Amino acid sequence: MTDKNSLLALLQRPLEPTFLPKDDGKTVLIIPEEYMSDRYRPLSTDIQQRFTGGADVEIPVRNVGIPDIAFAEVIDRRGAFSLFIEKHRDIAGRLINLFMTQPDVTSLMAVATYARERLNPNLFQYALTVAIQHRPDTRELPIPSIIELFPDQFVDPSVFPKLREEGNVVEQAKRTTIDIEPNFTASDREVEQRLAYFREDIGINMHHWHWHLVYPAGATPEIVRKDRRGELFYYMHSQIIARYNVDRFCNRLARVRPLTNYREAISEAYFPKMIRSSNNRAYPARAADSVLRDLNRVDNDTIVSVNDLQRWTDRIHQAIDQKFVVDSTGKNIPLDEVKGIDILGDLVEASTLSVNRRLYGSLHNFGHDVLAYIHDPDYRYLEDFGVMGDVSTAMRDPVFYRWHGMIDGIFRKFVESLNPYTSGQLNFPGIKVNGITARINRANAPANVLLTYWQKSQVDLAAGLDFGPKGNVFASFTHLQHAPFAYEIKVNNSSGSPKRGTARIFIAPKVDERGTTLAFREQRLLFIELDKFGVNLRPGDNTITRRSDQSSVTIPYERTFRRIGTAQQPTDPRQREHFRFCGCGWPQHMLIPKGAPEGVQFDLYVMISNFADDTVNQDFDENVDCNDAHSFCGLRDKLYPDKRAMGFPFDRSTPAAVTTLNQFIGSNSNMATTSVQIKFTNTVIART
Numbered sequence: 001m002t003d004k005n006s007l008l009a010l011l012q013r014p015l016e017p018t019f020l021p022k023d024d025g026k027t028v029l030i031i032p033e034e035y036m037s038d039r040y041r042p043l044s045t046d047i048q049q050r051f052t053g054g055a056d057v058e059i060p061v062r063n064v065g066i067p068d069i070a071f072a073e074v075i076d077r078r079g080a081f082s083l084f085i086e087k088h089r090d091i092a093g094r095l096i097n098l099f100m101t102q103p104d105v106t107s108l109m110a111v112a113t114y115a116r117e118r119l120n121p122n123l124f125q126y127a128l129t130v131a132i133q134h135r136p137d138t139r140e141l142p143i144p145s146i147i148e149l150f151p152d153q154f155v156d157p158s159v160f161p162k163l164r165e166e167g168n169v170v171e172q173a174k175r176t177t178i179d180i181e182p183n184f185t186a187s188d189r190e191v192e193q194r195l196a197y198f199r200e201d202i203g204i205n206m207h208h209w210h211w212h213l214v215y216p217a218g219a220t221p222e223i224v225r226k227d228r229r230g231e232l233f234y235y236m237h238s239q240i241i242a243r244y245n246v247d248r249f250c251n252r253l254a255r256v257r258p259l260t261n262y263r264e265a266i267s268e269a270y271f272p273k274m275i276r277s278s279n280n281r282a283y284p285a286r287a288a289d290s291v292l293r294d295l296n297r298v299d300n301d302t303i304v305s306v307n308d309l310q311r312w313t314d315r316i317h318q319a320i321d322q323k324f325v326v327d328s329t330g331k332n333i334p335l336d337e338v339k340g341i342d343i344l345g346d347l348v349e350a351s352t353l354s355v356n357r358r359l360y361g362s363l364h365n366f367g368h369d370v371l372a373y374i375h376d377p378d379y380r381y382l383e384d385f386g387v388m389g390d391v392s393t394a395m396r397d398p399v400f401y402r403w404h405g406m407i408d409g410i411f412r413k414f415v416e417s418l419n420p421y422t423s424g425q426l427n428f429p430g431i432k433v434n435g436i437t438a439r440i441n442r443a444n445a446p447a448n449v450l451l452t453y454w455q456k457s458q459v460d461l462a463a464g465l466d467f468g469p470k471g472n473v474f475a476s477f478t479h480l481q482h483a484p485f486a487y488e489i490k491v492n493n494s495s496g497s498p499k500r501g502t503a504r505i506f507i508a509p510k511v512d513e514r515g516t517t518l519a520f521r522e523q524r525l526l527f528i529e530l531d532k533f534g535v536n537l538r539p540g541d542n543t544i545t546r547r548s549d550q551s552s553v554t555i556p557y558e559r560t561f562r563r564i565g566t567a568q569q570p571t572d573p574r575q576r577e578h579f580r581f582c583g584c585g586w587p588q589h590m591l592i593p594k595g596a597p598e599g600v601q602f603d604l605y606v607m608i609s610n611f612a613d614d615t616v617n618q619d620f621d622e623n624v625d626c627n628d629a630h631s632f633c634g635l636r637d638k639l640y641p642d643k644r645a646m647g648f649p650f651d652r653s654t655p656a657a658v659t660t661l662n663q664f665i666g667s668n669s670n671m672a673t674t675s676v677q678i679k680f681t682n683t684v685i686a687r688t
Contacts, residue, residue, distance in 0.1 A: 004105045004138050006059045010112055010128065011144050013465075014121040015277060018113055019047055021055055024462075024470045028055040029113065032063040037117045064110040067098065072119050078279045080384040081122040083391055084368040087301045089218035092127050093352075095119075096219045099131035105138065121278060125149060130216055134223050139636075143583050145560070146209050146392060147202060151461045151475075152277040153392045154202045156184045159475055163461060167469025177458055180477040185273050185396075192268060192398045194251040197480055197594075198244060200396050202459070203560045203587030207632075209392040210583045211236060214633060217351040217365070224352050228640045230345025234411045235646035236632045241408050242526050243593070244401050249513045250594045250680075256398075258405035262306050265289040266374075268398040272387050283393065284375045284386045292370050293377045302373075304366045312361035313410075316348060319360070320414045327355040337418050341645070344414055348407060367403055368394065412525070415645075416653045426649055428610045428670035430495030431537065436505075436606040436672050440483040448604070448676040452595050454684040455481035457557065478684060481589045482548070489544040489606055489672075493537040500611035502642070503544065505531040506650065507592065507676070508661075510601040520660050527605070527650040529553055530591065532631055532642065533622060534611065548591060552622065552631040555585030557687075585629030595678030603661055604676045607649060607668075616643050 009022040009029060017040060021028045028051055033044040040047055052058060072095050075081055075088060082088050095115070102108040108131070116124050132138045147154045162178045170176075185200065186193045198204065215229055245255040259266070269288040276283065294305040319325045324332040325343060333355055335343060346353040350362045370377075372389030387393035394400050437447050455478070462473040493499050506527040511517055518526070532552045535544055549556060560583070593600070616639045622628050634640045645651050658664050665671045 003059075004141060006109055007105070007112065007128070007132060007138060007141060008144070009059060010109075010116055011125060011149065014125055014149055018116050019051055021051055023057070025054065026056040028052050028058055030058055030060045031113060032061060034063060034066065035061065035110075035114045035117065059109075061113045062106055062110050064107050067111045067114055069095070069098070069115050069118065071095075072115070072123065075120045075123055077118065077120050079120060080276060080278065080389070081120050081126070082369075082372070082385055082389040083126070083212060083217065084365045084372065084389055085300050085302055085385075086362065086365070088123070089365075092123060092130075093216075093218040093220065095123065095127035096130050096216070096223065099128060100135060100220065100223070108135070108138070122150070126213070129213060130219065130223065133214070143210070143213070145583065146206060147459060148461060150277060150392070151465075152275055153390065154205060155461070155475065155477075156180055156273065157275040158184075160465070163465060163473045163475060164469065167462065167465065167471065167473040172471040175471075175473065177474045177476045180475050182478045185271060190269075191253065194253060195244070195247060195398075198247050198590075199398065199400075201479055201587070201590060202477060203479065203557075204590060205392055205395050206560060207584070207586055208240075208395050210585075211633065212391040214584045217349055219352070221352065227634065227638070228342050228646075229351070230342040230347070230349070230353065231646055232632075232634055232640070233345040233349055233351075234341055234408075237404050238408045238411065238647070239529060239632070240395075241401060241405055242528055243590075246509050246526055246528060246593045249509050249511070250596050250600050250678075252513050254513050256401045256405050258409050259399065259402040260406050260409065262292050262310055265291050266399055266402070268402070270387070270397045270399065272393070272396060274387070274393070276384070279384075281384060284383050286371075286374055286386060286397075286399070290374050292374060295370055295373055296378045297369075297373060299379050302366075302369055304370065306370065308361060309363065309367060309370065312363045315360055316344075316363065316410055317413070320344075320410070320417065323417075325355055326359060328358065335414060337645075340414060340418075341411065344411060348410060364407055367407075371397075371399055371403060415651050418652050420652055420654050421649055423668070425613070426668050426671075428499075428501060428608055430493060431499060431501060431608050431610075432492045432494065432669040433606060433608055433672040434490040434492060436490075436604060436674055437488045438485050438604055438674075438676055439488070440485040442483070448674060449599075450485055450592060450595070450676060450678045451483040451681065452592065452678060453481055453483075453681045454478050455589065455687055456684055457687040479589055480594055481685070482592050485548045487531075487544075487546045487548075487606075489546070489608075491535075491537055491542045491544060491608060493539050493542060496539055498539065499537045501535050501537055501608040501670075502611055502614045503531070503533050503535050503546070504529075504607045504609060504648070505546075506605045507602050508605070509593075510603055510675070520654070520658060520664065523603070523661065524650050524654070524664075527647075528593070529631055529647070535608065537608075549588060550622075550628070551588070551591055553586045553629060554588040554591050555583070555629050556588050559583060559585070560587050584633040586632055593678060595680040597680055597682065599677040599679045602676050602678060603673050605661070605673045606671065608670045609644070609648075614643050616641060 009027050012022045019031050036044050072091050102111055112128055129143050132141050159178050159180050166175050183196050271285040272283045274283045292306050295302050324334050327333050347360050349364045350357055368388050372385035376383035387397050439445050439447050456476050458474045458476050460472045461475050507530055508523050508527040618639055620641045630641050661673055
């Protein structure tokens, strides 16, 4: 029987032939001659002799027959692959199903080895990783960090020649780190470049890729159908838009303007300066004032008009106004307070769970396509898609936030139509929050002053340098970071008995980019979720302390940028449990907004809600099994661990009389707020 850890060897150096050594030359796969590609089959004996010598581990691949993968070979092996292209998504779903239906790991290893030699590497990596994390016999294997597999999708390509030179010329112990320059895509003459640290952050883009890996839109129903999947699609992206807008305020830029007029020229340009490793072609740029045009991409059967986008948008808005959607059988499905947002999320994306693709189309995905091919909509110039066509690169482009601002507006229209929460839904009788304080972890640090700065970190890119050097080759990159801090929440329980509650912590700006105070109806849409966790309250006074790195939204640097390879897994069973399926989550270094040198004022808010109204009646420990980023990623094979609507209590509109945050809190003694200041220091500190 094949050791399931052997599958990790297939995920390394994705553009190299499978028979080349893995794990820095320590591991080699012994491949049946029939599984070799046409180019290497006549040379199989010589190849096996050349590359097996010196390896510590030999992994024999069993011949289980030739699988039928002709359906997937229609995607060019050296071409581009996109989950937003319907044809590609359907092919990926079939390939995932092929991997899922293999009877055991030995058969999976064989079929995957055969496929790897012949299929597009991005398609192969995506399908195999989805299958690995959903098969019961492989689900504990760690999913590799995509930056180490396809660094071209995250990193300035000018560093790759330097990395190869360093790795091939200098021996392992004497290699130096190659620096990746920040802000390499535009000069400061372009105002949108002020947000490049956000849009081009490696951790943010990896989060977006991993989220879509955990929640694929196209696959078999048992893989796609996860608890509240559609609602999570709405909420995760909605929080990204809120975070982006808040950081725009910090940089004296107005909030993003949603792309609601499909006929208006797009003023923002983007020149990504990135190269696809699969074919060494550059990601195309989008010039300023480009206009959306009908797609007729004969290369991948993507045919959609701008009128299609408008028609689908109008139908979805009509459904929200009518408070029901029409399924494929003609039945009216109500959009109620419980399931409505979940139904809309699947419909707008649109995943295979959409109730009626024929009527409501595929607004989100085809919108990405139209924007991704805006430079060559009819394949006249034989150009591939731009960065908007790939989940690992889309967030780099300013137009991503305009497009998702429009998508978020659709969801917000529905949520705003729901009745405001009643005092019974908001209150927690007997529980009074007397205050919340945030303080950085430094002696004599003032209360409610948070600090941000630049940090230089390292990542090993050797595993993604196909035909490159053995051993580690490190690159350094600069990203936003904040000083670690902790919350202290004072709570009184006057009920006379122990109570269980849920602490919900949010932050929102007090003013916009001009320094003008935000009305509560505007501020409410900009509340960023920082944390959510259970609390036990004994009778009397309670002091709750919570560290910022315990956030239910984020994962630490070590998990975002973790190493790959069979040698990188912990041997201790408890550590290995934390290592598995841990890549989904917002990067910890981007937990809070950037702030500004002079300081930016925010409202820090805490609510203790009644656990009896929150619970979904399942066991859940945030400290085990990588459950700590559940706010954005949910729980694996379990219910979303909060019965309330995502974003509660700020997701719904409030009565007209409520015009300030203090009025919203009102008589709800289980809530409290305080003012905090975020100060940014323009200095670079190296990660220790």
